[in-house]
Amino acid sequence: xxxxxxFVLCFTGVLSVSTSTGYGxxxxxxxxxxxxxxPCHFKGKSRNVVAKWFKNQTTTDNLIFNSxxxxxxKVPVKLVGDLTQENCSTVFYxxxxxxxxxxxxTLENEKKAFNITIKESPKRPVITILGEQHENSLVTLTCCxxxxxxxxxxxxxxxxxxxxxxxTWALPPGPSQLIANSNGSFxxxxxxxxxxxxxxxxxxxxxxxxxxxxxxxxxxxxxxxxLNVTCKLYAPKNTQASVSLSGGLWSSQTxxxxxxxxxxxxxxNFSWFKVSTQGAIHVHDGHLYSFNITSSGHxxxxxxxxxxxxxxxxxxxxxxxxxxxxxxxLINATCPIVFMSILFYFHVFFxxxxxxxxxxxxTCHPIICFFS
Ligand SMILES: *[C@@H]1O[C@H](CO)[C@@H](O)[C@H](O)[C@H]1NC(C)=O
Ligand SMILES: *[C@@H]1O[C@H](CO)[C@@H](O)[C@H](O)[C@H]1NC(C)=O
Ligand SMILES: *[C@@H]1O[C@H](CO)[C@@H](O)[C@H](O)[C@H]1NC(C)=O
Ligand SMILES: *[C@@H]1O[C@H](CO)[C@@H](O)[C@H](O)[C@H]1NC(C)=O
Ligand SMILES: *[C@@H]1O[C@H](CO)[C@@H](O)[C@H](O)[C@H]1NC(C)=O
Ligand SMILES: *[C@@H]1O[C@H](CO)[C@@H](O)[C@H](O)[C@H]1NC(C)=O
Ligand SMILES: *[C@@H]1O[C@H](CO)[C@@H](O)[C@H](O)[C@H]1NC(C)=O
Ligand SMILES: *[C@@H]1O[C@H](CO)[C@@H](O)[C@H](O)[C@H]1NC(C)=O
Ligand SMILES: *[C@@H]1O[C@H](CO)[C@@H](O)[C@H](O)[C@H]1NC(C)=O
Ligand SMILES: *[C@@H]1O[C@H](CO)[C@@H](O)[C@H](O)[C@H]1NC(C)=O
Ligand SMILES: *[C@@H]1O[C@H](CO)[C@@H](O)[C@H](O)[C@H]1NC(C)=O
Numbered sequence: 001x002x003x004x005x006x007f008v009l010c011f012t013g014v015l016s017v018s019t020s021t022g023y024g025x026x027x028x029x030x031x032x033x034x035x036x037x038x039p040c041h042f043k044g045k046s047r048n049v050v051a052k053w054f055k056n057q058t059t060t061d062n063l064i065f066n067s068x069x070x071x072x073x074k075v076p077v078k079l080v081g082d083l084t085q086e087n088c089s090t091v092f093y094x095x096x097x098x099x100x101x102x103x104x105x106t107l108e109n110e111k112k113a114f115n116i117t118i119k120e121s122p123k124r125p126v127i128t129i130l131g132e133q134h135e136n137s138l139v140t141l142t143c144c145x146x147x148x149x150x151x152x153x154x155x156x157x158x159x160x161x162x163x164x165x166x167x168t169w170a171l172p173p174g175p176s177q178l179i180a181n182s183n184g185s186f187x188x189x190x191x192x193x194x195x196x197x198x199x200x201x202x203x204x205x206x207x208x209x210x211x212x213x214x215x216x217x218x219x220x221x222x223x224x225x226x227l228n229v230t231c232k233l234y235a236p237k238n239t240q241a242s243v244s245l246s247g248g249l250w251s252s253q254t255x256x257x258x259x260x261x262x263x264x265x266x267x268x269n270f271s272w273f274k275v276s277t278q279g280a281i282h283v284h285d286g287h288l289y290s291f292n293i294t295s296s297g298h299x300x301x302x303x304x305x306x307x308x309x310x311x312x313x314x315x316x317x318x319x320x321x322x323x324x325x326x327x328x329x330l331i332n333a334t335c336p337i338v339f340m341s342i343l344f345y346f347h348v349f350f351x352x353x354x355x356x357x358x359x360x361x362x363t364c365h366p367i368i369c370f371f372s
Contacts, residue, residue, distance in 0.1 A: 025102055025113035028148070031122045032097050033214030035149035038114060039184025040081060040088035042107050051088055053077055054104040058111065065090075075099075080151075089184070091151055092116070094215055122148075122221040125156065125208045129225075133197060134232050140193050143208035145221070147186040152213050153178045156190040159207040159222075167204060170195050202229040235308030236263035241301045241315040257289040259301035259312060269304040275314055 030036035042049075053065035055075075066072035067079055076094050081087030088105060095118045105112045123146060131139030147153050156176035160169050169192065176190040190208070195201075205224050212219045239261035259270050272284035275298035283289070289299070300314045 025115040028114055028116045029119060029123075030092075030095050030116065030148040031119045031212075031214075031219070032095065033216065033219060034095060034122070034212060035091055035093045035152055036095060036116065037080070037149045037151065037186065038090045038092070040090060040105065040112070042086050042088055042110065045086070045108055045110075047084060049083055049107050051079060051083060051090075052106045053090065054106070056101050056103075058104050058106060091149065122154070122210065122212055122219060124221055124223045125210045127206075127208050127223055127225045129227075133227060133229050135197060135199055135229055136232065137197050139195050139197060140191060141195065141206070141225075142189055142191045143210075143223070144187050144189040145210045147178065147188045150178055150180075150186040153186070153188050154210040154212045154221075156188055157209050157211070158190065158192060159209055160204075163204040163206065164200075167200055168196075169206070197227065197229045199229055199231065201227045203227070231264050233264050233307055236261040236267055236303040236305060236310040238262055239301065239303050239310040239312045241299065241312040243315060254290045254292060257299055257301070257315065259287045259289075259303060261303045261310060261312075263303065263305045263307075265305050265307075267303040267305050271302045271304075272299060273302065274299055 028036060028038060051065075051067040052063060054062045055064050056062055063072055064074045065077040065079070067083065076092070078091045078093070079088070080091050081089035088107065090105070092099070095116075097118050097120060100116060100118045103114045103116055105114070125143050125145040127141060127143045129139055129141055131137055133139065141158075143156055143158070145154055145156060154176070158169070158171050160167070160171070163169075172190065172192055176188050179187050179189060181187060188210070203226050205226055207222050207224045209220055209222045212221070239259065242258050242260070244256050244258065257272065259272070261267060267287075270285060270287040271282060272286075272289040273280040274283045280300075283299075287301075289301070298314045300312050302309050302311045
């Protein structure tokens with residue numbers, strides 16, 4: 001199912017350059033040194049129908065193939081279809097640019113015309129991308145090549161050698177596949193499934209090479225594509241406010257609150273609010289909010305970018321707990337070790353009871369006690 005869908009995608013590109021007119025001779029294209037498979041069928045002829053190919057005109061001088069007389073075969077042509085099955089499919093081998101012409105196939109009284117153009121080189125392969133070119137998005141790349149002659153199909157392969165070697169591409173191990181189209185033509189495809197795009201893939205080149213066996217060697221046709229990986233834009237998320245004391249634990253005079261989040265595009269504005277009984281009071285703009293350690297309260301920050309905003313949860317209880325020469329600030333945080341060192345600092349035993357009570361209250365959510 002997957003393959004067929006992609007395969008149809010492949011063809012939209014090929015069809016747009018097709019020169020088929022619907023009238024006159026059927027248009028076919030091959031390239032120098034290769035062969036051409038001509039799909040062909042007929043109806044309602046006698047069982048021993050004779051098929052004859054002519055080049056340019058249907059005169060005896062121009063006869064190049066006779067299905068009933070081998071001595072009249074002038075050029076490398078092979079009838080691959082079974083005439084008794086009403087199949088007149090033919091392959092022309094070893095074509096050169098000079099062979100471009102209109103060819104005629106006669107079957108009793110019927111004449112079919114084929115305009116065959118032999119180009120110097122094969123067409124470029126076509127790469128299609130299924131999936132959005134976003135960071136973290138899953139894409140499937142398909143490279144396909146119209147194959148004029150399934151008797152000598154190309155080998156398709158991905159080439160990422162121009163991109164940094166550290167980049168992951170999930171290149172397929174298998175060979176390219178030859179697929180028969182409903183109208184009798186053929187296509188060779190190779191896929192790169194489920195590539196997870198990162199920003200590292202942005203603007204990195206990936207090439208698809210089609211290598212054709214031709215008379216006397218290999219002919220390569222290639223296409224290069226650059227992935228344009230856009231970043232997914234989102235409003236701030238994981239917004240967090242954190243606390244630190246500037247200037248060391250014991251001598252500090254200021255508390256610093258820092259607001260952080262992930263956002264794309266980056267956060268443009270930060271606002272700090274203090275929770276009060278009258279509601280939130282806007283106290284500061286900027287990602288860092290510092291204030292005198294003697295202040296206290298509940299705070300939270302809000303981060304904005306053009307896509308939205310997000311508030312942090314209210315940060316700890318920033319309260320003056322004790323007053324013993326200097327205030328003790330109690331702040332919700334994540335470092336119980338600091339708490340232990342404060343216990344040490346509190347060698348005055350009449351505080352021990354209070355501190356141990358705090359330990360039991362906050363064991364599920366470690367706290368730091370700052371003494372100033
Ligand atoms: C066969 O169909 C494909 C599209 O599926 C088209 O690109 C190709 O030109 C067709 N070939 C002929 C001989 O009509
Ligand atoms: C076509 O291929 C033949 C070999 O099959 C080669 O001698 C000739 O130079 C080629 N012509 C062009 C125009 O590439
Ligand atoms: C094809 O036949 C026409 C006459 O029908 C003639 O004028 C022309 O030169 C021929 N072309 C070739 C390549 O032989
Ligand atoms: C085959 O073609 C040759 C040359 O045109 C002719 O001499 C011969 O009689 C033909 N043979 C048959 C069986 O028709
Ligand atoms: C095509 O040409 C090559 C080299 O000239 C030759 O070996 C081969 O037999 C030819 N193929 C056919 C079908 O005549
Ligand atoms: C005609 O014969 C060719 C070559 O054997 C084959 O690929 C094709 O499928 C046949 N076409 C039909 C309609 O049977
Ligand atoms: C055959 O195709 C060529 C190029 O595609 C074109 O110039 C020419 O007129 C066509 N001949 C016929 C008889 O359709
Ligand atoms: C990526 O962008 C470049 C330059 O704008 C463009 O040439 C190329 O086709 C784009 N690639 C894709 C896969 O859209
Ligand atoms: C963000 O800051 C800019 C300038 O600094 C200002 O124009 C804009 O209104 C602010 N946006 C919000 C949501 O506060
Ligand atoms: C903090 O406040 C106290 C008392 O109000 C004052 O003595 C001290 O200088 C202030 N410290 C700073 C860093 O502003
Ligand atoms: C913040 O986002 C909420 C929705 O999440 C919106 O209602 C509110 O207006 C936004 N505030 C600002 C200042 O943009």
